[in-house]
Amino acid sequence: MKKYKLIWILGLIVVGLTSCKKFLDTQPYDKITGEQTWNSENLSTAFIYQIYQDVLASDSWLSGYAHNYSARSESVTKNAMTGTLNSSYWSKDRAELMTKNDNYGWLDYGLLWRIHTAMKNIQASATFSEAYKKRALGELYFLRAAHYFIYAKLYGGLQVIDRELSPDENLQIPRKSIKETYDFILSDLDKAASSLPAVAERGRASSSAANALSMRVALQAAAYVDGGIPNSTYYDKVITAGTVLGLNASGSQLSPYADLFRKYETAIAASENILIRERSKTNTSLYDIPMQYQGMWSTGKFSAYAKIHFPINVTMNFWGMDGGAWPTQDLVDDYLVKDLDGSIKYWENASYAATGANVDQKMYFSDTKKRDLRFYATVAYDSCLYFNNQVRVFFRRDGNVSNANSKINEGSAAEYGYSAGNTENYNSSTGYSMIKYFYDQISSLPNPGDQKLDYCFSVLRYGEAYLNMAEAYLMKGDFENAKRYMVPTMVKHGGFDESKASSYLASLSGNVWGNSLFEAYKRERNVEMVYENNDRYWSLLRWGMRTSGGVKNGEYATGGYVIPALQGTLRGIRIARDGKTYSFFTDNNVVGEARFTPKRYLLPINETFRLKSGINQNPGWD
Numbered sequence: 001m002k003k004y005k006l007i008w009i010l011g012l013i014v015v016g017l018t019s020c021k022k023f024l025d026t027q028p029y030d031k032i033t034g035e036q037t038w039n040s041e042n043l044s045t046a047f048i049y050q051i052y053q054d055v056l057a058s059d060s061w062l063s064g065y066a067h068n069y070s071a072r073s074e075s076v077t078k079n080a081m082t083g084t085l086n087s088s089y090w091s092k093d094r095a096e097l098m099t100k101n102d103n104y105g106w107l108d109y110g111l112l113w114r115i116h117t118a119m120k121n122i123q124a125s126a127t128f129s130e131a132y133k134k135r136a137l138g139e140l141y142f143l144r145a146a147h148y149f150i151y152a153k154l155y156g157g158l159q160v161i162d163r164e165l166s167p168d169e170n171l172q173i174p175r176k177s178i179k180e181t182y183d184f185i186l187s188d189l190d191k192a193a194s195s196l197p198a199v200a201e202r203g204r205a206s207s208s209a210a211n212a213l214s215m216r217v218a219l220q221a222a223a224y225v226d227g228g229i230p231n232s233t234y235y236d237k238v239i240t241a242g243t244v245l246g247l248n249a250s251g252s253q254l255s256p257y258a259d260l261f262r263k264y265e266t267a268i269a270a271s272e273n274i275l276i277r278e279r280s281k282t283n284t285s286l287y288d289i290p291m292q293y294q295g296m297w298s299t300g301k302f303s304a305y306a307k308i309h310f311p312i313n314v315t316m317n318f319w320g321m322d323g324g325a326w327p328t329q330d331l332v333d334d335y336l337v338k339d340l341d342g343s344i345k346y347w348e349n350a351s352y353a354a355t356g357a358n359v360d361q362k363m364y365f366s367d368t369k370k371r372d373l374r375f376y377a378t379v380a381y382d383s384c385l386y387f388n389n390q391v392r393v394f395f396r397r398d399g400n401v402s403n404a405n406s407k408i409n410e411g412s413a414a415e416y417g418y419s420a421g422n423t424e425n426y427n428s429s430t431g432y433s434m435i436k437y438f439y440d441q442i443s444s445l446p447n448p449g450d451q452k453l454d455y456c457f458s459v460l461r462y463g464e465a466y467l468n469m470a471e472a473y474l475m476k477g478d479f480e481n482a483k484r485y486m487v488p489t490m491v492k493h494g495g496f497d498e499s500k501a502s503s504y505l506a507s508l509s510g511n512v513w514g515n516s517l518f519e520a521y522k523r524e525r526n527v528e529m530v531y532e533n534n535d536r537y538w539s540l541l542r543w544g545m546r547t548s549g550g551v552k553n554g555e556y557a558t559g560g561y562v563i564p565a566l567q568g569t570l571r572g573i574r575i576a577r578d579g580k581t582y583s584f585f586t587d588n589n590v591v592g593e594a595r596f597t598p599k600r601y602l603l604p605i606n607e608t609f610r611l612k613s614g615i616n617q618n619p620g621w622d
Contacts, residue, residue: 038121066277066457071290080325116164138195145188182221228546238472251488267456286448329571373495396575430572560598
């Protein structure tokens with residue numbers, strides 16, 4: 001923050017800026033000065049591109065946007081279990097092992113200085129067009145808001161820095177209140193929405209992106225600032241932004257769900273995506289994407305029975321699967337079913353659960369895709385084809401991708417005389433694996449670093465916007481409008497008939513824990529947003545904070561609501577070797593069962609940093 005001369009290494013961020021190429025061919029990258037940057041629209045844009053990278057690829061694993069760790073963070077909820085050999089890091093807050101000496105990050109002062117430097121110089125430029133200035137400043141407001149929101153979710157009130165600071169200023173800046181912080185973020189997004197174009201190049205913010213992020217931010221603000229009271233102006237903010245986005249009962253902005261996550265070419269072309277982050281195969285391998293840490297593998301080291309009955313004839317090698325986040329039965333149960341008469345039911349109430357001849361017919365209905373279609377685009381289950389359809393994988397007892405040390409194969413040595421399942425110990429501990437964000441056509445090379453690929457993360461999309469709209473109406477007590485905005489994702493993504501979806505929701509009501517409409521909304525949001533931006537975790541905290549009454553004067557308005565969905569053991573499925581019967585089991589991550597106390601609504605600020613910066617600690621962490 002105290003440097004006066006800008007010397008920037010632009011590197012890859014100028015790739016594709018053709019008008020920059022000639023200049024960069026004749027000037028060393030590390031000799032591009034601030035004067036040159038702020039006299040060239042192309043160089044200034046390249047400067048902003050690097051800020052996009054730093055904001056959207058933030059490695060704040062609990063609340064980042066589009067990082068390869070974002071899928072792994074699902075294990076902080078009961079949607080997923082981390083691998084059995086995994087360290088406690090990814091499960092840390094499940095078992096209340098956090099302390100004020102941990103470091104979960106804080107505002108990036110260097111990043112903010114770059115944002116503010118760009119704002120100052122672009123505004124002051126005598127050479128930039130007014131149209132360029134307007135758009136560039138809109139992008140910078142958007143990126144500042146996006147960066148602040150990462151840490152507002154974690155900590156609540158933040159140090160609000162809205163300009164380039166001089167070396168002579170007092171840098172021990174006090175924290176603002178949660179309300180002041182969220183209002184600052186939303187103000188930035190309002191400025192961005194009024195400055196950005198309605199349609200932007202792929203990967204750049206548009207006015208739609210600003211409105212979509214406003215909806216996400218305002219929902220969180222309504223709970224933390226106002227305790228989720230029905231007349232919170234933040235809910236009105238959500239509805240206003242959703243109206244500007246043009247959300248409608250037909251869900252016309254929605255794309256097929258699998259297109260968004262299962263193939264790069266369809267993901268970048270999907271009209272549903274409002275803002276994406278791409279990675280180019282020139283510098284991206286399996287090491288850099290969720291597939292690396294969430295996939296199954298096999299080098300042929302599985303039991304004698306599996307070798308005969310469930311052979312794998314290819315080398316499935318994604319490595320690193322001990323960091324996986326295996327879907328649990330808790331998650332799978334949230335995927336609804338289309339019964340024989342077309343009615344929508346919870347799976348165990350569907351006729352197939354009683355009449356099916358085997359587990360597939362009783363639970364997965366894969367022959368005719370009777371479950372919510374998002375299930376088949378998100379979860380790999382027993383007897384699925386996998387690895388570019390080269391192999392059929394079996395999570396059942398003694399299966400070729402069932403973890404030998406999990407409860408799936410518990411007691412196998414006594415029963416069979418050997419350790420059953422996949423003895424590599426890197427495969428599923430729950431009976432399921434994640435395939436959302438997996439590209440079907442990718443087959444790993446022996447070294448994952450050699451497998452290069454283009455990749456696309458969804459940062460903001462219309463599916464979430466519809467549910468944000470539904471939630472705002474739900475919390476205001478307008479149940480009919482809440483249902484209206486729940487139906488589109490159920491139809492367009494879930495594959496249910498519109499009339500049946502409306503009928504399923506018709507008799508439901510209520511917006512507190514246990515009420516039928518609220519529970520239906522929780523399920524719908526979970527299956528829509530799982531493995532994206534840690535949405536499940538922050539939604540649960542948002543709803544719990546609403547029950548807790550918000551944060552007032554640095555303390556929770558009440559003692560704080562203990563969220564049931566963040567408590568207790570995880571559930572998996574144990575299927576018999578013949579695939580005809582099954583039972584459920586409970587298990588935990590390596591550090592124990594999930595526990596939740598209200599101090600988790602706001603994370604601890606690292607004590608060493610806190611004392612140096614002079615800011616106050618969050619409730620419960622002193």
